[in-house]
Amino acid sequence: MNLPETTHVLTSDELDLLELHLGGGTPTMRLGARPHGPVTLTDAENTPLAVLEPDGSARAVKPLARAAGPHWDPALRRTAREVRDEVRRAVGPDADVLAVVVTEPPTREELAALTDVTAGAAAVLVLAPARRRPPVPGTLGGPGLARTATVVRDALRDAGTVPPVAVVVPWATDAGLVWDDVAARYGADRSVLLADHRPAATQERLARLGSLWADEVAELYPEPVAQEVTRAARSARHAGTVVFFTGLSGSGKSTVARALAAELDDEGRHTTLLDGDEVRQHLSQGLGFDKASRELNVERIGYVASLVSYHGGTAVAAPIAPFASGRARVRELAEAAGRFVLVHVSTPLEVCEARDRKGLYAKARAGEIAEFTGISSPYEEPEDADLVIDTSVTSVEDAVAQVRAIL
Structure with missing residues (x-):
């Protein structure tokens, strides 16, 4: 597939906007400073995800990576097209459909007011915004809002007034999104913020x-x-933790690490995610892939992770970290600050190659990429891992649960 040479690396908010748009939630894909002409949109790992056309529409190239948690439940996180078609088949094209938007934890009074709020509607959509980036401390993130939306849905269902449907909506703050417009794309005629019905007292x-x-x-x-x-x-300083994932490219370590970080963050544990590819773009930009550069990159990750741990937080890191000496240095830094947990994601090489979204393994085998771990550069399997996970036989949810069990 020929893709435009001009590329744009999407931020977490822009990934949410892309997901919303591709599912029919917006008429165009909104980027702040978009180059003229077609643009290839990539994730932080430079994997092409979509092509943005000059008219603002985007077409998918590859599926967006999914994570774990209630806000990623396929029964809740559904596209605008799917929800709109389903609700209109159920109540007809002209029936009144109301969207109740849940952006804050509802109080008992707001739940009690649901009957009045939804009076006259033929169907109700309970919409909960979910963002990829961590929430502001003290506020509900995507997992909490998803669970809260099901509470509102169940309250409506128990009241027996209208058929409710709970939906998680990819959302981005400060992106110009308007709930009335987005709710309409999901099939609603009007929308209300449930928090607006909170009494002043x-x-x-x-x-x-x-x-x-x-x-x-x-x-x-x-x-x-x-x-x-x-x-x-x-x-007061609570003991911190560094959870350090290591494994081949494509092993699934980043996916499990993101899911773990999101789950810990949802529980109020201040969690910092240090993904290998993203660190390369910022903390270690300019470093090569020779052994010395790789060791320095891993040590930098370990140093930042140890600072997070020292101040009582949880750092989740997911570099390849192919050499035992580099991992030993990270352990030394981390254990001086708090607890260290080493997770070896042992997914077999052939599975990693089959998953390769960027074609890196093929290029390495063709000699186009030098010193590629697993092909032309060694991966030294850890002998001191606290946990070994093979994601070819273990789901993301189970992998996260196994890590949680030893934390």
């Missing part, structure tokens, strides 16, 4: 939640002592 109570601890400290202690208690609480 409840909003005030929620606003005070963040200061309850400080208020209690101020009441219990005299002011100078309260300041010391507050200072001690802020400086």
Whole structure:
């Protein structure tokens, strides 16, 4: 397939926009500064995903990578075309379809108001936005909003008023998306934000939640002592962890690492994902692929991961890290800061080659890429791995569960 030479590496938000557009959720693919003419859109690993035409439409080249978690459940994360066709077949083209948008955790009062909110609708779509990038601390991310959408759906179903359908919608902040427009692409005639039906008194109570601890400290202690208690609480440092995935290109380590990071982040554990290809573009740009450069790249990843761990966070890293000496250096850095968990993703070479989305293995075998791990450069299998996973026989969900079991 001939692709345009001009390329654009998509950010996490732009990946969400592309997924939304390819599924029929927007009429065009919106990019901030798009070059003129057709553009090949790639992910951070430079895998071509789609071609963006001059008129703003995009056509898929390869499927977008999926992750794990409730917001990736195929029963919830469905395309706009699929949902629109299904709901209109069920209620007809002229029936009133309402979209209830869930952007915050609904209170008991909002759930109780659902009957009035949905009165007169022939069907209800419960839409939950989900982003690939981590949520702002203290707010619900994609997994939490997906679960919350099912709570709203079940509340409507129990009320028995209208048939509800819960849908996860790929979403991007500050991208010019309007809920009324997107909801219409999913088959709705109108949309409401459920949080808009929150009483003012409840909003005030929620606003005070963040200061309850400080208020209690101020009441219990005299002011100078309260300041010391507050200072001690802020400086408290929990032990951090580095989870270090290693394996061949195409082994599935990045997919499992992303799913693990998303799950940990959803539970409130401050998690930083250090993917090998993305680190190459930023932290290690300019390094080659000779052994010395690879060792330096891995050490840089280990150093950043150890800083995250030292400050109580969880770092999830997923480079190839082919050499035992480099992994040993990372272990040394990480264990000086907190806990270190080494996961060897042992997917066989032939499976990795068959999965190759970028054609790198074929180029390496043809001699077009020098020092390619597994072909023209060795991969030293770890003898000290805490966990070994073969993704050719283990699903992403099970792989994440196995890592979670030893954390």
